[in-house]
Amino acid sequence: MEWWVSMPKVELHAHLNGSIRDSTLLELTKALGEKGVINFSQVEHIIMKYNRSVKEVFQLFDLIRILTTDHAILTRITREVIEDFASENVVYLELRTTPKRNDAIGMTKGSYFEAVLEGLRSVTSVDVNFIPHDKEDSRTLFSPNNGSSRKRIYVRLLLSIDRRETTEAAMETVKLALEMKQFGVVGIDLSGNPLVGDWNTYLPALKFARNQGLYVSLHCGEIPNPKEIHQMLDFKPERIGHAICFEKEHWEILKSSKIPVEICLTSNIRTLAVRSIQVHHFVGLYETKHPVVLCTDDSGVFSTCLSKEYKIAADAFGLGKRESFELSRNAVELIFAERQVKEDLTKYFDSVAKTMGVYKNKIHSYEL
Ligand SMILES: CNc1ncnc2c1ncn2[C@@H]1O[C@H](COP(=O)(O)O)[C@@H](O)[C@H]1O
Numbered sequence: 001m002e003w004w005v006s007m008p009k010v011e012l013h014a015h016l017n018g019s020i021r022d023s024t025l026l027e028l029t030k031a032l033g034e035k036g037v038i039n040f041s042q043v044e045h046i047i048m049k050y051n052r053s054v055k056e057v058f059q060l061f062d063l064i065r066i067l068t069t070d071h072a073i074l075t076r077i078t079r080e081v082i083e084d085f086a087s088e089n090v091v092y093l094e095l096r097t098t099p100k101r102n103d104a105i106g107m108t109k110g111s112y113f114e115a116v117l118e119g120l121r122s123v124t125s126v127d128v129n130f131i132p133h134d135k136e137d138s139r140t141l142f143s144p145n146n147g148s149s150r151k152r153i154y155v156r157l158l159l160s161i162d163r164r165e166t167t168e169a170a171m172e173t174v175k176l177a178l179e180m181k182q183f184g185v186v187g188i189d190l191s192g193n194p195l196v197g198d199w200n201t202y203l204p205a206l207k208f209a210r211n212q213g214l215y216v217s218l219h220c221g222e223i224p225n226p227k228e229i230h231q232m233l234d235f236k237p238e239r240i241g242h243a244i245c246f247e248k249e250h251w252e253i254l255k256s257s258k259i260p261v262e263i264c265l266t267s268n269i270r271t272l273a274v275r276s277i278q279v280h281h282f283v284g285l286y287e288t289k290h291p292v293v294l295c296t297d298d299s300g301v302f303s304t305c306l307s308k309e310y311k312i313a314a315d316a317f318g319l320g321k322r323e324s325f326e327l328s329r330n331a332v333e334l335i336f337a338e339r340q341v342k343e344d345l346t347k348y349f350d351s352v353a354k355t356m357g358v359y360k361n362k363i364h365s366y367e368l
């Protein structure tokens with residue numbers, strides 16, 4: 001097996017409905033086509049298109065939303081997405097999704113979440129740990145050397161606020177996240193079409209989330225919007241996604257505040273947000289030891305997987321196996337799960353370092 005596949009990895013920026021398998025997406029589209037809900041031949045080209053502008057990406061998400069806003073389908077997609085990540089040795093997955101309401105089928109944000117939870121429970125091919133660790137319990141959770149050949153994966157959840165939502169709807173999502181902390185919800189994400197919405201709409205819900213102990217990650221700088229980027233950085237989220245259209249002053253704030261950045265190489269290239277991999281801002285951040293983590297964003301929509309993202313980075317930026325392993329291990333410091341999970345994963349990476357033939361001593365760690 002190639003080292004970028006066998007290497008343990010940490011995924012911190014994956015949207016549930018963007019990570020849907022191609023085959024499942026086509027199957028669902030055909031089924032709705034047969035029912036006459038959509039015209040398959042009209043939407044086929046949207047699904048199959050390779051490079052998509054930001055506008056086209058969000059057209060596709062609107063289609064996916066029609067296809068997947070159903071309890072049973074959500075459960076299935078969740079199960080498949082976890083299996084797919086585990087199969088390429090992702091050992092910790094922070095999966096994010098936007099709870100949706102659909103009165104026509106009796107779906108509430110709460111029942112949407114329950115369907116996702118059911119998906120987590122229904123995985124049988126790998127061991128899934130998603131219930132937070134009891135503070136009193138000092139068992140090793142991951143037990144990599146327990147003799148079992150079954151793969152194990154930690155999964156934690158972020159609930160997303162869609163930029164189209166009102167303050168009230170955003171607040172409802174945060175309240176749901178708080179209720180569901182016991183089922184592994186660790187934070188809130190702000191995502192959705194960057195061309196719409198206003199920062200001040202979400203701010204009350206994000207402040208509330210923070211005050212209640214949830215972590216916050218923001219999609220930041222996907223399009224040039226200097227004022228909003230400034231406002232987001234002032235909020236000091238625990239992580240941001242993308243950081244593409246930054247100006248000098250934004251880089252300065254980012255660097256001094258050390259806010260970790262979730263980097264999605266393929267997504268940025270495929271949405272034409274970054275001209276080419278060679279000019280990607282990953283390099284500048286990586287070289288200055290700014291905390292960064294490689295992520296997929298939407299592995300289904302962009303036909304990628306986390307192993308591929310590491311391979312792309314290795315090829316484009318000259319990272320060897322050791323540097324890539326280090327990048328992957330350092331991502332453990334950026335996860336939102338509780339301390340015990342971090343400790344457990346760190347131990348696991350250390351134990352794997354030997355078998356992978358990479359040095360055990362760290363090249364560097366982030367000063368957060
Ligand atoms: C390309 N970059 C991106 N920028 C902003 N938001 C994105 C995104 N990729 C995905 N999403 C957000 O995630 C939703 C799909 O997953 P869930 O239905 O939540 O599981 C999309 O509809 C969009 O709101």
Ligand SMILES: [Zn+2]
Pocket residue numbers: 013015191219241297
């Ligand atoms: Zn994203």
